[in-house]
Amino acid sequence: MTTVTDQLLTVPEVMARLRLGRSTVYDLIRSRRLTSITIGRARRVPVGAVRDFITREIEEVA
Structure with a gap:
């Protein structure tokens, strides 16, 4: 069972998933x-926002 909090990531979790630094993640948010x-x-x-970000970045370089 997935809860809403399972679908929300902290900045450190986003940093780990994208393998980016804290300031870069905050720059992307800003x-x-x-x-x-x-x-x-x-x-x-949101987890979906990370997926959408990755998709958009892939589409930009294609």
Whole structure:
């Protein structure tokens, strides 16, 4: 059973999945290339947003 919190990644989890540094992930969020939400003071990235980001990046270089 997948819960909503299983579908939301922390910035360190995104860093690990994309193999990028913290500032790069925050730059992607700030530039709106990677969708995120804020819950209180916590920044979360939907799993689908990471997939969409990867898809868009692949399509750009193709």
